[in-house]
Amino acid sequence: METKKESLVLSRQFEKVNAILEKYSYKVDNLITILQEIQAEYRYLPEEILTYVATALQISPAQVYGVATFYAQFSLKPKGEHIIRVCDGTACHVKGSSQVLKAVRENLGLREGENTTSDLLFTVETVACIGACALAPALMVDEEVYGQMDEEKVQQLIDRLLGEGEKADAV
Amino acid sequence: MNEKMAQKAVVVDGQEIVLNGEKNILEVAKKANIEIPTFCYHSDLSVYGACRMCLVEVEGRGLMPACSTPPEPGMVIKTTTSRVLQARRMMVEFYLANHERDCTVCERNLNCRLQAIAASLGIDEVRFGERKEKLPKDTSTFSLVRDPNRCILCGDCVRACKEIENIGVYDFTHRGSQTKVEPAFGKKLSEVECVYCGQCSIRCPTGALVVKSEVDNAWRAVLDSDLMVVAQIAPAVRVAIGEAFGLPPGEITTGKIVAALKKIGFDRVYDTAFSADLTVVEEAEEFFRRLQKGERLPQFTSCCPSWVIYAERNYPFYLENLSSARSPQQMFGSVIKNFICQVENVPREKLVSVSIMPCTAKKFEARRPEFIHDGIPDVDIVLTAQETIRMIKTANIDFRELEPLPFDVPLGAGSGAGVIFGVTGGVTEAVLRYAYERLTGQELQEVEFKGVRGMESVKEAEINFGERRVKVAIVHGLAMLQRLVQDMRRGERYYDFVEVMNCPGGCIGGGGMPLEYPDYQEVLRRRAEGLYNADRLSVVRKAQDNPSIKFLYEKWLQEANSEVAEHHLHTHYYSRRRISDEVIRIQEAKSAQKVDIAVCVGTSCYLKGSYDLLQELLELTKEYGVEDRVSVGATFCLEHCTEGPNIRINEEVFSGVSKDKLRQIFEEVVLSKLVAEAH
Known part of the structure; x- marks a missing residue:
């Protein structure tokens, strides 16, 4: 890394x-x-x-x-190569987005107060609504939406992303 | 009142007021003897209209801010209605919700606009909770203390620093409930471009920006019978300290201040106007030498410490032009620690030198390493007028009733020329009084040079000394200075002598003076008048006629600019970096056997094309195929601004680097280092 x-x-x-x-x-x-x-x-x-x-x-x-x-769009701290936006709008919130967020953070090994992984690969943010309420709870990785998330799916997703990262590294 | 006049009138609280070019309702109300409260209005700054304290009711329009509403004929204005009072009370409650409520232990207790307005509105309860998060205080400078927990976001400091000094140390940052006023990147004042002038602090309506107090140290010294404590009093404070005791601005209270300091326990009290006379002689003689040789002109004055530090950071090309004469404060400090200690037969470490100053930056000046010898500073303690007032109050002295006392001998009072150092144009006038007689050999009959007086931000004058015409400029406020320097650098203006003061009005507008009043311009005008009156009342009005000056040269200094004088009364200046920061890494060498190169992209080098050098350097590493072995970075200052553009190779700095020279240096120095490394 x-x-x-x-x-x-x-x-x-x-x-x-x-x-x-x-x-x-x-x-x-x-x-x-x-x-x-x-x-x-x-x-x-x-x-x-x-x-x-x-x-x-x-x-x-x-x-x-x-x-x-x-402006909220500007960041003075380094952001990761990929941005994971966990939706915390009303629909996602009632469908358990806080569990999704927790799972994402745990799988990435983020500590309290940290939003970016130390290898600068991922930054995790919460957003108010991404307009995918029917798929709640949902999250986005960069421009791609993933719906009906749960802890297990989060783990699979992150494993896959990390795997791709390593592959890219090898190249 | 006839009809024509009535057409140009407004009604304020039932009283008809004829308009005469007033800019806003605030000014009109003042004519009706009504002082509308404000936090963010200052007559010498731009109108901001944010604090909403000055809301008044205008018939047919509702609540309007008095500061940003121009009066219109026929307006019916009410300044105290139930809507107005309700709005003002609400605003103050909101302010207090965000403001630390520890008034009794605040530097500004009983001297605070927020407190005063809350009291006048009869606020006896704040219905909102307090701010939970405590932000750290900034005590990083010698001059000022910033406590963000007391800030009410009026923006007065932001505008003062931007508009008067054009430095812009502070700005509003973040947003909503997180909004703060702070320096760039939340840094401390000592890490940014602050010149410690305190113009922010005298305009701060709360205790968010206050003078860093040395009062405790001063008390310790005067109450220690083992120590001899010697004070010097700057010209400007003598026409302002009385204001804190109900005397009008401009009233000369020199004798009372001497008496008060004696009561407090100071052993000797001297006059900084005396060392101002010394400055006149040393600085004028230096000027003659430069005029004769035609070198290092214009000569800039160097008595203002904020200007000096600004020049050190921004005008490396003018450092040679600054007068090498120390400021009056430091000259007196040197006289105290080198001459008076002998006269009094007291060892230097038992002699405490205290200066009473209008200025917060003088605290910084006294700590410059050039003015500290063997760990003993020439000036141990710097008290601003504000701190001196506090000591007088602590000692329960009835200032108004004090019998005036004279300054101590042998270095009694200064001349009138020394006294006017405290007002913009004063240093120039004092030097002219000396220069005229020195250069023409004739006695100066009319000592007052009216052409260099007044509050205009830039004054110019031409004076004939026999055959030589000397062009002088006088400027106060660094914003104006910057424009002047720009013109001078472009060759559009030329001067032989330039007087620079950081504060509006000169030292009478210093950041350590009694706090700003609603009618600040008038206060400054009257303080200036006070100093000119003090000059008129002086028996001696020219530095060269001051018998104590003659005495000091006979006993100690020999003659102006002598070796002794050079050693004890002159100094030198340094280029300083503007911002503390690290190197920006651009190309990283992978090999362990590498060379580090940093190109300076600070303002001075940037303007001389250092960016092109950076590109060229990257090209060169490619051309020679050594990208892996040469680290390239950009840095903000290598502190060799005069000789820029500069680059640093490992630890060695190369100056005046052109594109061609860069190639030569690269081939000779960098490549040979790489070869050496490889072996």
Whole structure:
């Protein structure tokens, strides 16, 4: 897993930031879009990069930080390669989504207060409703929906995902 | 009132008020002698309209915020209706729900706008629970303490730092119930670009931002009979300390302050205006030398510690231009620890030097390592005017009734020139009074240079010294300074001498002064007038005529800019990094036999094209096929800003690196290191 982590760090190419800043002509008005593109690239907003953006746009780092923390879409902590969104809307909630969430976290070995696995492969989030109430309780892995989940199905799903991860590693 | 006038009038609480260009209802109400409460309105900052304390009822419109509603002819305004009172009470209750309720042990107890407004509205109950989560206090700087648990999110500090200083240390972060006002990344003030000026703190309506108190240390020193405690009083505080005791701003209370300090237990009390005179002589002589040689111009003043630290972080190219003369506080500190200890025959470690200052950044200045010798600082304790007022109150002294006392000998009072150091333009005027006589050899008849006085944010003047015309600029507030420097760098403006003060109005607007009033501009104007009056009342009005200055040069310093003077009264400056952080890793060497290269992308190097160097460097590693053996990173400052762009190879810094030079360095240094590593 260590090699995976290292290669992730390497994939965060600094030069991309400059291309993004260039694309939006270093305009403060485009700050939100700039941050969105940076997050798409890095999967989160690293502190050094935000400071760099502030320098390049000639505004204070506090201002950039203020914007980055205002919107729920931005994350200042590293996010995993895959995002698992467990639905906790009304329908899923009554159908036992908290058990599903617990199972997901346990299978990934997440500790209290942790939402991302240490190998930066998975991040677990809860969302209010993904519109799949008929399949409750449901969850999404990236763009794919999995319905009528229970603890056993969660375990199978995670095992499969981890297996794919290792296969990808081997390649 | 005739009909034409009535057309331009409004009615405030039944009283007809004729409009005369007032910007908002607040100003109109003031004309009717009604002070509408606010937290977030400051006449010198932008209108924010967030605190909702200033709601008034406008007939036909309902509740309107008085700060952001311009008056219109015919408006009927009521400032105290049941709706208004209900709204204000509700707002204060909401504020208190989020605010620590430990008033009796707060620095701002009885000096707090939130407390005062809650009291005036008769709030006797808060119906909401308290904030559960306790956030940590920030005590990381020498100057300020930030307690987020007392913050009511009025944003005054955010706007003060952005608009007056254009630094923007704080901003609103997070959202909803989690909203905070804090520095970038929730860092401490010591880790961001704060210059410790305290402009945020004097505008804070609660105890969320307060001066870091040294009062306990001061009491310990004065109550210890083994120690000799020597105080110096800065010019600006003498026209402000009285405000805390019901005297009007601008009233000169120098003698009373001396008397109060003596009662408290200070053994000697001296005048910082004296060392300001010393600064005038040293700084002016330095200026003449530069004028003659035509080098290191413009000369910037260096008495403002916030400006100095700002320059060290942002203007590496001007550090040579800053006057090397120490600030009056540090000059006096040096005089106390090197000269007075001999006169008094007291060992340095038994002599405690205390300065009474208008300024929070002076606390930082006193701790600069340059001003600490063998572990003994030249200035041991810095008390702001606010802390001095507290000591006077603790000692139960009836300040108003005190008989004035003179300063101690042998280094008695300063001249009028030294006194006006406390107001923007004052340093320049003091230097001009010296320079004129020194350069023309004639006696200066009219000592007042009115052209450099006043509250405009940038003042310019040209003075003829015989054949030489000298161009000076005076600026206060770092936001204005930044614009001025931009113009100077572009070659659009040229000066020989630039006076810079961080605070609006100069030291009279310092962050350690009595708290901001609703009528702050008027308070500043009157404090300035007070200092000019003190100057007019002085027997000696020019630094060079001060007999104590002559005495000190005869007994100790020999002459201006002599070796002794250089050693004890001058200093030097350093480039400082703006933000503490780590290297951003871009290319990681896999091999153990590797070379680490960091390219500086801090502001200064970035503007000189360091980003292109970074790209070039990555290309070079590819070209030579050593990507696996060269780690490349970007760093924010290598603290060699003047000679940028800079790169660091292992531990060695290379400056002034161009693209061509980079290739040469890469081939000669990096490749040879790699070869050496391989063996």
